[in-house]
Amino acid sequence: MVSMAFLWCLSAMPTMSPAYMAPPTPCDSNCTFITVQEEFHLGRAILDPAELTSSVYFLGNLVLGQIYCMAADRIGRRPVLVWSLLVSGLAGVLAAFASNLYLMLLGRFIQGSFFNSITMINWVMCCESIAFKGHSYASVLFGVFWVAGYCLITPIALTFQSWRAVQFVTSFPTLLFGVVMLMWVLPFLFDGIYGTVGRTDTYGDLIFEASPKDRFLTFASFQVIKGSADKSFLFSGLVELPCYFIMPVALDRKLIYTIVLTTATGLSPPLLFFNEIPDSYPTIYLCIWLVAKFGMASAFMCCFVYGAEIFPVQYRNICLGFCATLSNIGAMMSPHCNILDSIFSGLMFATFAALSALCAFITTFLPETKNSH
DSSP: OHHHHHHHHHHHHHHHTTHSSSSSSSSOOEEEHHHHHHHHTTTOSSSSOOOOOOHHHHHHHHHHHHHHHHHHHHHOHHHHHHHHHHHHHHHHHHHHHSSSHHHHHOOOOOHTTHHHHHHHHHHHHHHHHHHHGHHHHHHHHHHHHHHHHHHHHHHHHHSSOOOHHHHHHHHHHHHHHHHIIIIIIIHHSTTTTOSSOOHHHHHHHHHHOGGGGGGGGOGGGGOOOOOOOHHHHHHHHTTHHHHHHHHHHHHHHHHHHHHHHHHHHHHHHHHTTTGGGGGOOOHHHHHHHHHHHHHHHHHHHHHHHHHHHSSSSHHHEEEEEHHHHHHHHHHHHHGGGGGGHSSSTTHHHHHHHHHHHHHHHHTTOOOOOOOOO
């Protein structure tokens, strides 16, 4: 289970690395890091082409991600997982040596297309090997490793002062781990267990329990926190950690509906007044920001589980797949949301506040599932 959870650490690094590789705001002091914009001489505009570094990653996941998951049900999870690790890692490594922006984006597209298979198939394999009552605790372990990979980006970027080095360092471990699994680990651990064909019923029942990190519209990608960007990035990752410890309690006590409604309602006021906080109070700004990030993560994770409770079994995979597709679209748009502020100041956070309020309003029409089991 630990080796499977470790893959989420490896997956988090290339997913979150664009926050340093192609930041949306230029550096104004001690600027020694070579970004994608500087490497390829890209001018900053309202729609920054360098921010496609993040968008094409999720585009690959949107276009091809579900194909690998369906292939896992037909030809077996083990071969799909191993080859996903190998190709994803290799594409990421080659992207680090790309001679132009388009080749780099192609590498990121291919790398992102395997993110579903590395995270989802990996999670299903873990769930199939442990008792059902251990699933919630496994989610804690997987979440801890995700946050670890998230937070490792900062020391990596501070150590290696180039986007190429960051891209290589965050991608090569995936390739290496794939080679190790191909040669030694999986043949012994999973031989005869997960190589079966036609396990669509198991995948459909277990997929809803996976954390939606591959589609999460993270605030960290915006890089709008005032003060130290490095410290803010670390905090924005660490604040997700309590969510994974709350989830088992929420599952046991059937509090999913309550958490979704409460967090969605409570997020609107702080998001609406973010831009009213003066620059002279960065600590207050950061605290409110982290509370909003924590609430968003909690609500999103609960929604993922809540969806499995309200959708009928025969339609569950289709319904959650549709939600996942829409989430990928949101993830692709996330680096470009600061365009809203070019229309008028504060529109980006006002949009987030409005969406949170809309989410809370729609949730009131959904059934309470606390007493349904």
